[in-house]
Amino acid sequence: MAVDVWAIAVTFLLIAHALPGIESNKLVVSQTPASIRVVEGDNVNLSCYFQAQGVASYTWHKDCCLLDFKSQQYNKRTVTPDADRFKSKGDASIQIKNMSLLDAGIYRCNIDAMGRGKGAGSGTEVIVHEICGNANQATSSLPEWMWIAVTGGGAFLIILLLLVVIGVLARRNKAYAALVRECSSFDSAKEPTAPRKRMTDHPNHQDAYLHCHGGESAPKRKRPPHPGRNVQ
Numbered sequence: 001m002a003v004d005v006w007a008i009a010v011t012f013l014l015i016a017h018a019l020p021g022i023e024s025n026k027l028v029v030s031q032t033p034a035s036i037r038v039v040e041g042d043n044v045n046l047s048c049y050f051q052a053q054g055v056a057s058y059t060w061h062k063d064c065c066l067l068d069f070k071s072q073q074y075n076k077r078t079v080t081p082d083a084d085r086f087k088s089k090g091d092a093s094i095q096i097k098n099m100s101l102l103d104a105g106i107y108r109c110n111i112d113a114m115g116r117g118k119g120a121g122s123g124t125e126v127i128v129h130e131i132c133g134n135a136n137q138a139t140s141s142l143p144e145w146m147w148i149a150v151t152g153g154g155a156f157l158i159i160l161l162l163l164v165v166i167g168v169l170a171r172r173n174k175a176y177a178a179l180v181r182e183c184s185s186f187d188s189a190k191e192p193t194a195p196r197k198r199m200t201d202h203p204n205h206q207d208a209y210l211h212c213h214g215g216e217s218a219p220k221r222k223r224p225p226h227p228g229r230n231v232q
Contacts, residue, residue, distance in 0.1 A: 027052055029111050031121030038099050040131050046124055048092040048109030056113040058092040063105040069094075104128040 029050045038044050048058070058081065060067045069078050079095040086092055092109055109121040 027111060027113050027116040027119035029109055029119040029121040031109055031124050033124065034122070035125040035127060037127045037129065039129050040100060042099055043095055043097045044099055044103075044126055045095050046093060046107050046109070046126075048094075048111075048121055050090045050092065050111045050113070050119060052090060052111070052113035052116045054114050054116075056086075056090075056111055056116075058086065058112075059110045060094060061108045061110065067107075099126070099128050101128050101130060 027050060029048065031046075031048055036044055036046075046060070048060075050056070060069075067074060067078075069075065069080055074096070077097045079097075081092045081094060092111065096103065104126055106123045106125045108123040110118065111120070112118045
């Protein structure tokens with residue numbers, strides 16, 4: 001019985017002695033600082049360090065979603081870790097350029113080392129502040145452009161309508177002028193020419209004769225002889 005008790009005690013001592021060694025071999029990933037504040041358009045550096053020898057790989061997650069550095073969203077905006085620094089110094093830090101409001105979130109570094117297992121950093125919260133005046137400028141520029149487009153379109157329609165009205169009026173004026181000329185020529189052809197009166201038939205022919213001949217009196221007409229009398 002005493003032997004069994006001593007055997008159990010020795011077993012517990014061996015397990016207790018082995019646990020610190022297991023904990024010390026656990027992969028530790030360090031991320032600092034806990035939070036970063038940036039402004040729209042700035043670049044942010046996310047640090048990640050680990051201690052492991054041999055083959056290892058890294059991944060980054062944003063709000064529990066895997067970041068694809070080859071995607072269109074991050075391809076030209078992300079600087080990935082250098083291969084030599086990652087292998088020799090355990091540096092898995094990245095840089096994200098031109099931060100936007102959509103890039104805000106918690107970024108976490110994950111390391112998978114062969115023989116050491118997997119480890120994850122505590123995460124870094126990135127807070128992106130909006131540039132003062134950008135929101136007002138963005139909201140005010142859209143209605144301004146819309147207003148310019150609507151005003152230009154309205155002016156174009158008005159000008160087009162005026163040109164159509166002018167063309168219609170010009171055609172109507174041409175048709176009216178042609179109708180007036182046609183009616184005038186018809187009336188002139190229909191109206192009879194008044195006969196010209198002889199000067200002698202006019203009651204004032206004596207005055208007209210005096211005026212034309214410098215005051216000389218008009219010659220008197222000789223009366224024809226009476227048919228009943230015989231002239232000797």
